[in-house]
Amino acid sequence: MVTNPIQRLQKLYQDGGTSEILAGVKRHIYYHYIKDVYFKFLSIRHNDEVVREIHGNYLYLNPSDKGISQDLLLNDTREEEATKIIREHCKKLYGTEEDVVVLEIGANKGYYAFQFADILDNYANVLIAEPDPSNIISLQKGSRLNNFAENISITPCAIGDKTGIQEMFISTKSNTHTLKQPPSTHISDYTDQKLHVPVFSVIDFVSHHGVNIEDIKIIRMDVEGYEYKIFKNLPDLFDEANDLLIFVEIHPHRIKKSQSDEIIDTLISYDFKLVNASSSKKSQLQSFDEIKDHLDTTKGNHSTELIVERNGN
Secondary structure: OOOOHHHHHHHHHHHHHHHHHHHHHHHHHHHHHHHHHHHHHHHHHHOOOEEEEEOOEEEEEOOOOOOHHHHHHHHOOOOHHHHHHHHHHHHHHOOOOOOEEEEEEOOOOOHHHHHHHHHHHHHEEEEEEOOOHHHHHHHHHHHHHOOOOOOEEEEOOEEEOOOEEEEEEEEOOOOOOEOOOOOHHHHHHEEEEEEEEEEEEHHHHHHHHOOOHHHEEEEEEOOOOOHHHHHOOOHHHHOOOOOEEEEEEEOOOOOOHHHHHHHHHHHHHOOOEEEEEEEOOOOOOOOHHHHHHHOOHHHOOOOEEEEEEEOOO
16 A cells, blocks of 8 residues: 555656656645635636536536535546446437436435436436535526526435435535445545435425326436435335336445445346446456445445346336
């Protein structure tokens, strides 16, 4: 393990010689000095609200948000392979159903939600569950600016295993707020602020919107460790939602190994097939067994983006 600057330089030299050392120094200067100045400039100039076109849709981003907003302001995209798969899947769905219901659980600034609404167009019925007030404002503004009001419904809530009120821990990164006690490894990302937010079970959320379960074609969730709670209710949907794609991020540092294994086993038992799985550590995981092994926290804390699909025909 590289533990100090001298070792880092030695490692860079071993990997690529002098050119790699120079590249490493440039990255260090950028990420520790220039980037902060850039975001500070944007924050002051735009009063913490920048409208940026991402994949053809306008998003309201906050330069002071150290999470997804800064990521998108720098790169204009994220999770590139997953984004590509989701977009291609939506294009295949376009026009095949009169009402394509998407459950968007934890929509944040609307990166995926707006792509669903854009590609599926008039066939889209995107049901958003988002508990953070600032994210809700960004979603509402973005929905109006992109003319998605007819295709997107925004509910100020979280999704869990039961309906009620729960405490949400607020992060400095708008995409890592959580209903679970933050892990000690990430506690520095969290403020002292907590909010009490409404929570629906997934069945109550669907019932609240009055949609037919068989019309649900996509479920996407990134809920910072609450994925296990949500999965406890998902089998109630699986009997009726035959043609279904699920995109979930699993956070091994926030849930137990037995719980991540249970999520995978549930997907296997309901005949879901692996479409794609990747993490910052490994770009391609080839099987459910490999995913389970990858989620073992004794081998590293690597959140995994998992996309699975089931075709009931």
